[in-house]
Amino acid sequence: MAGAKSDAPPGAGTSSQHAEEGGAATPPGGGLTRRELFQGLGAAAVVGGMLGDGRRARAATNPGGPEVLGPGKVPLKLTVNGSERALAIEPRTTLLDALRLELDLTGAKPVCDRGACGACTVLVDGAPVVSCMMLALDAQGRTIATVEGLAQGDKLSPLQQAFVEHDALQCGFCTPGMLMACAAVLAQHPKPTAEDVRRGVAGNLCRCGTYPKVVSATLAAAGPSSPTGRTGQGG
């Protein structure tokens, strides 16, 4: 059933759970979860109808609460694909926007803006995360891997190579998210079953219909199956 998205286990593509965890932990240097931030914005909008004033008001009227950053830009360091990048962002910036707008890493795609489609999936400390649901501030001090880091120079990873050879992509818009979700599957299950792969990408929507080939490509990238019969048909 379509409800599979919500059945996805932790570690699967949806990973709203990871984003929530990321938000709940106290990030280095403090910060707001996206939810708190939106609540603040919503209240300001209702009261004043003047968001600019609202944002400033919130910063000024929160003594004793958590440390307040912003509304202006704050400095931040992110470790992305093995290198440390310094940037300055508004605290409300999502990890997805930081990657795309500040670091020009446009592989991860904004599609649903609420963790429902997996197109913005990146790995944070090795786990798949929907980066539209995580504040960039909360990704500080953690290792972030994006689709741009999968290849070594011009040499594609076996997973990327398998996607190319199996035609596991059509328009390609969901492909970076699919790849990162599948990379996480392979990290966890070096010899996955088709079921393992399906669980891993259960939260990644594709509108062109690449699912069967995403599964077969990921199984192929894992190499020949072991004699215990851990194999499966695509789809």
Place this chain on the structure above:
Amino acid sequence: MARKHTIQAGYDGRLEPITVHLPDGEPEPWDAQSKLRIVGRPVPRLDAVAKVTGRAKYTQDVMLPGMLYGRFLRCPHPAARLRGIDVSRAKAYPGVKAVWTEKVGRKLHYQGQEVAAVAAISADVAEEALRLIQVDYEERPFVVDATKAMAPDAPLVFADEKLPDAEDAPPPRAKVTAKGNVRSTVETEGDLEAAFAEAEVIVEGTYRTQVQVHSALEPHGSVARWEGDELTVWSSTQATFGVREQLAAAFKLPKNKVRVLCEYMGGGFGAKFSAGPWSIVAAKLAREARAPVKMMLTRHDEQLCSGNRPDSVQWLKLGAKRDGTLVAIHLKSYGTPGVGTGAGTGGPVSALYKAKARRVEEADVFTNTRAAEAFRAPGHPQGCFALEQAMDELAQKLGMDPIELRKKNLQNPVQVAELDRGRAEVPAWKDRGGKLSPPSGAGGPRGDVRRGVGMACGVWYKFYSQATQVEIEVHKDGRVEVKNGAQDIGTGTRTYMAQIAAEELGLPLEAVTVRLGDTNLPVGPGSGGSITTPSIAPTVRAAAYQVGQKLKEVAAGLLKVPAEQVTLGEEGFRGGAKTMTWKQVCSRLPGDKLTVVASRAKDYEGLRDRMGGVQFAEVEVDTRTGVVRVVRMTVVQDFGRPLNPLTAESQINGGVIQGVSYALFEDRLLDRHTGQMVNPNLEAYKILTVNDCPEIRAVMFDVHPGFNNTGAIGLGEPPTVPTAAAIANAIADAIGARVRELPMTPDRVLAAIAGARGEKRAQATPDQDHDQRKTP
């Protein structure tokens, strides 16, 4: 001077010689006997590496220096008049650089219609500014439900305004009438009443289909940049040239002052043909702000108001002789295209089966919802859902094998062969032994889960656009560039363009590069009606052929033989006993390069039948929960020569998967009391996930149609046409009851089971007030 040539054409191993008349500049067509090196082989798509590395830049990824972000403010009401609008506070908001507003006094016809827009230094700032805009709406009476909109006292969607123009001219025999919110078309052939009187067996029923939302992952959107009076627009579009035309008209510019770019495109299923407000308003804001503006729809807006497939209510009556000969077909169908057009579903009823009399009555019912747009085989999945279930019901009443019934009546002989191929490929169908209801239980029931198998035929057409040109440049170093300005929406256009040129010129695939998605390149079609491949592929080959002819002349001078004795192949140019490589000859080109532009020739003789296609569905239905699982889809589809089997298979998968999703999950839900869409997002608007995806088996079925030089036909639409109907027939086989309404959700399946047991319907549905059997 046209020259005559004989080729082998036919299908499924049945070939016969036909003579074709080739216009000047046309190569001899590849036919059933052609031995090809690259065309017809599975080739990974040329842009796959860019897509798997994240380097592919879509419109959504375009970042320009100084670029601003645009956002729309949209009408929250289903019908209103714009009485006043105050944007002063938005204009004064820090970071806002330009504001656009709709004209005061304008009537607004649907929730989501554009009212104002701002361009600001970030999307967040733009959205904040929108909330500072004060709008005074005069709310007006509205109707969002097609059945209610047909009532005599329903609010008029276009009270004192002109109705939208119908997209296609009505058929010559059709009678068109417009009254209230309804515009109907009636087309009759033969004496319908006499034919029904002659019929010995009659079935009739009402079938309903839902509104489907395209839900491309990349939303509609554009980036607009002015340089002086020249406008460049990056757009997520299926029609680069169509967008250019509309922008040139909107800004009263000559076409050569407008350039539209779309190198990568994140999903197009029919709704991305027009420039749309996202391009035109972006360009207006960019002009005002003197900076580039990016205007991508939010997901909410994409789902709410960027197009959809209209719903339908179809009453269908079939009359047949006892031997299964269809004599009369009568369809009455209506649906709502919102404030647009195109709710007709009569295609399959007109184009699949023979009958001596036929009447097709279709109606567009205008409602206060966003205009429908074309959606992958417009009207056809809906039409097949009704027709192909009715055919099974007829077979059941006649006690006939449903495949034999179809074979007896099909218009298209190719499809008759497809039915036999499909039947042989689906063991579950053989187990069923051609019987229908009570449930065949093919594979046997497992507890509460029953298995079923069903099939359905589809139909589509062979379109192409003669407004297609391809340019090939051969450089002195031997590089070959193939150019056409149309877009590759993910179907593999770029890849087959290179395959065809390499094949024709005896080159390896790597020697050819392709440029597309740019209106500064030669003209190409919009990607609709499955016309892209049959328009571009033969034109690439014609251009390559002409390049070959010219280079043979160059080689002839060098080899000192007459040009007609020179051959071109993998070894290069051969004349007499001597050869010269491709690069050797290119290095002797006069000037910098050789440029050839070829135009799409008219189709010539060949198999002119429509496109057929048949699909078999195997399902499991949990009779306790009503949950349907599609286990396997088997597809037999004619589409001419598969230029690249790898991407062709992906197209078939895509059509089938969208069809399964349409059959079981997708549904735009409107609150009829407020006129609001309640699921404008990707979690409540259900799209099939990997876990719902059946195994898909594409059975190779060879067709050599002859009428163009590659034998290629478009494949984008046909594979989605019969899918929902085949699943419906499989469900009926599994449970012994019909679900006549899409999507076939568990509640509807349970209601059908309960109905078959003679119980009252398990639960009231929102459409309860319209009797399922009532004639529309």
